[in-house]
Each structure stands twice: as structure tokens, then as C-alpha cells.
Amino acid sequence: MxxxxxxxxxxxxxxxxxxxxxxxxxxxxxxxxxxxxxxxxxxxxxxxxxxxxxxxxxxxxxxxxxxxxxxxxxxxxxxxxxxxxxxxxxxxxxxxxxxxxxxxxxxxxxxxxxxxxxxxxxxxxxxxxxxxxxxxxxxxxxxxxxxxxxxxxxxxxxxxxxxxxxxxxxxxxxDIITGLSGSGPAYIYYLVEAMEGAGAEAGLSREMARQLTVQTLLGAAQMLLHTTDEPSLLRKKVTSPGGTTQAGLEVLESYRFHEAITSAVLRAAERARELGAQYR
The missing domain is CATH 3.40.50.720 (NAD(P)-binding Rossmann-like Domain)
Known part of the structure; x- marks a missing residue:
């Protein structure tokens, strides 16, 4: 049923x-x-x-x-x-x-x-x-x-x-759902803060930087929903060798972006377990 x-x-x-x-x-x-x-x-x-x-x-x-x-x-x-x-x-x-x-x-x-x-x-x-x-x-x-x-x-x-x-x-x-989707909106908002701030620092108005950032996230989310491609493949499709996206990704890799996000999700899940343990 x-x-x-x-x-x-x-x-x-x-x-x-x-x-x-x-x-x-x-x-x-x-x-x-x-x-x-x-x-x-x-x-x-x-x-x-x-x-x-x-x-x-x-x-x-x-x-x-x-x-x-x-x-x-x-x-x-x-x-x-x-x-x-x-x-x-x-x-x-x-x-x-x-x-x-x-x-x-x-x-x-x-x-x-x-x-x-x-x-x-x-x-x-x-x-x-x-x-x-x-x-x-x-x-x-x-x-x-x-x-x-x-x-x-x-x-x-x-x-x-x-x-x-x-x-x-x-x-x-x-607990892992808490770390991934429960806390996940905060990670996205943190990303938006950084992207919006970068746009403003480079000369865009705050309003324009916000609109561009949000629409970019919305478009990427829709691509993930409406295609069967893995995120890694979608990322590679945007990344031309020697191009602007590659230059940006290299900076993220230098700051261990992938590891940071993974660690954030796992730490939030661990904290959920810690908080729950006090009630058991």
C-alpha cells in the first residue's frame, strides 16, 4: 500500500x-x-x-x-x-x-x-x-x-x-543523516557567503553577487536532479584544460576542499552521536 x-x-x-x-x-x-x-x-x-x-x-x-x-x-x-x-x-x-x-x-x-x-x-x-x-x-x-x-x-x-x-x-x-542533510544547509550557506563575498570584492554589487550565486547553485542542483551523470563527470564537463574552472579548482584542491567537506559531515555525525549518548 x-x-x-x-x-x-x-x-x-x-x-x-x-x-x-x-x-x-x-x-x-x-x-x-x-x-x-x-x-x-x-x-x-x-x-x-x-x-x-x-x-x-x-x-x-x-x-x-x-x-x-x-x-x-x-x-x-x-x-x-x-x-x-x-x-x-x-x-x-x-x-x-x-x-x-x-x-x-x-x-x-x-x-x-x-x-x-x-x-x-x-x-x-x-x-x-x-x-x-x-x-x-x-x-x-x-x-x-x-x-x-x-x-x-x-x-x-x-x-x-x-x-x-x-x-x-x-x-x-x-546520525549521518544529521551530519549530511540536517547540518548540510549550513555548509551550503557558508559556500554562498564565500562566493557572494568574492563577487562583491571583485566589484559586483552585493545584490548582483547574491543573485548570480543563488542561480548558479539552483542550476547545478537541477542538473544533478535531471541528469544521470555523476557529480564528478558534471564537474569535468565544466572544466576545460588550462581554463578558468581548472584554475579555480586547483585553488580549492590546495586548500583541501574535498577533505574539508567530508570531515565536516563526518564530524557533525560524530557530534550527533555524542549528544545522543547523554540520553542513553
Whole structure:
């Protein structure tokens, strides 16, 4: 059964937390018309102004108390900060049902930790979206524990398809996904800073340098999406012997650019494992 065949019209969703990822998901759900607003409840620890703002924007139900969100939801989405996760989950002990699907967007916290804190052998899906979820272009890694049914996995997939692409993986792969696509936008923005700065230093206006850089990245991304050529081959096609591109690439190689990017991804993944270890 395709995830697209799952009927979400009777599924009740509860968000515990009201941060930027929740707002992005609510926006995606609204745009894709996956759920009606009265199927969604949201709560957070203390910021009532934020709850009222999201309720007004999306028409969802804001709740000051988490009890009604938990008892009235088929799917609970844990979206609190990692430092608050243990306290929040321990406070939910005895309230979560074994048939409720728990979806975590808490960075670094394993499904086994959540299960232990909740004190219930319940289905848990752990996810790792990235910041591009704000414009519906997230890359989301999704991992399920042993209690998640196929239908529940498809429900989770549908919800995160509302903010971008979804890839189901083994939980141990989420750390490298964090290093690659979770932190990846920052590497791209860092590259844009450098290219834009170089254009401005050479005499272009900042606005022109930005437009040229962004359009260049967009074109390169589309080439990668719409051709079967490997990136190395596409790079060679741009690089004429003795030409301008070769001259630029030689500078990047002298600064060990390839090694730097590889090391950045691997170090970010390692840091994700380090942060997660404190909760195990």
C-alpha cells in the first residue's frame, strides 16, 4: 500500500511543542490539505502567546494543558527541546496508550530512551527534518521502532511528506543523516557567503553577487536532479584544460576542499552521536 493511500481524515494529531518545526508542519499540512484544522491540537510548556498565534494562523486547537492533547490524539508529535525531553516524557507516564503513535522530532534522543521515559511499549517513530522544512523542501530521515505498524509508518511518512522528501532508514543511520542533510544547509550557506563575498570584492554589487550565486547553485542542483551523470563527470564537463574552472579548482584542491567537506559531515555525525549518548 502506498503512503499516499492512507486516509488521514479521521486521524487526530497532537503536537507537544510549538516551535519552528511545528509551524512548518502545520503550514505543510494546510497547503496539502492533509487534515482539517479541528483534527489538530497543540500545546507547549508555557508560551501561551505562541499557541494563540499558531491557532489563529492555522485554525488548529490550542490547549493550555497537555492532558487533553494526549488523551485526544491518535498521533502525538514530540517537538520539545532535547534538554526538556526527559522531564516532559516522564510527566506523561501512565497517560500514553499502547496504540498511540509517538513521533519524535527531538534531535539526538533515541526511540529506546523515549520508550523508557514513557514507561510504555508503544510505537515510536524518530525523525530528523532540516531547516528547509520552512519552505516545504526538507529532507527528513525517518526511523521506526519494532512496535510501529506498516500503517503507522505510512501515516508518519504522509505527515512529513507535507514538508518535503522522506527517507525511511535504520535508526543508527540518523546520525549521518544529521551530519549530511540536517547540518548540510549550513555548509551550503557558508559556500554562498564565500562566493557572494568574492563577487562583491571583485566589484559586483552585493545584490548582483547574491543573485548570480543563488542561480548558479539552483542550476547545478537541477542538473544533478535531471541528469544521470555523476557529480564528478558534471564537474569535468565544466572544466576545460588550462581554463578558468581548472584554475579555480586547483585553488580549492590546495586548500583541501574535498577533505574539508567530508570531515565536516563526518564530524557533525560524530557530534550527533555524542549528544545522543547523554540520553542513553
Amino acid at each position: 502506498s503512503s499516499r493511500s492512507i486516509n488521514l481524515q479521521t486521524v487526530r494529531i497532537g503536537f507537544l511543542g510549538a516551535g519552528s518545526i511545528v509551524e512548518a508542519m502545520l503550514s505543510g499540512i494546510e497547503k496539502k490539505r492533509l487534515l482539517s484544522p479541528d483534527q489538530v491540537k497543540i500545546t507547549n510548556r508555557c508560551n501561551q502567546d505562541r499557541l494563540r498565534s499558531l491557532a489563529s494562523k492555522f485554525g488548529v486547537i490550542a490547549c493550555a494543558e497537555k492532558d487533553s492533547v494526549i488523551s485526544g490524539s491518535d498521533v502525538l508529535i514530540l517537538a520539545m527541546k532535547p534538554k526538556d525531553a526527559a522531564e516532559a516524557c516522564l510527566a506523561m507516564r501512565g497517560m500514553v496508550r499502547e496504540d498511540q503513535l509517538i513521533i519524535s522530532v527531538i534531535a539526538g534522543v533515541s526511540t529506546s530512551c523515549i520508550e523508557e521515559w514513557l514507561g510504555t511499549a508503544c510505537p515510536i517513530v524518530r525523525t530528523m527534518p532540516n531547516t528547509s522544512s520552512a519552505i516545504g523542501l526538507s529532507v527528513t530521515g525517518l526511523a521506526a521502532n519494532a512496535y510501529v505498524t506498516e500503517e503507522q509508518l505510512q501515516t508518519a511518512t504522509r505527515l512529513f511528506e507535507a514538508i518535503g522528501s522522506v527517507y525511511t532508514v535504520a535508526e543508527e543511520e540518523l
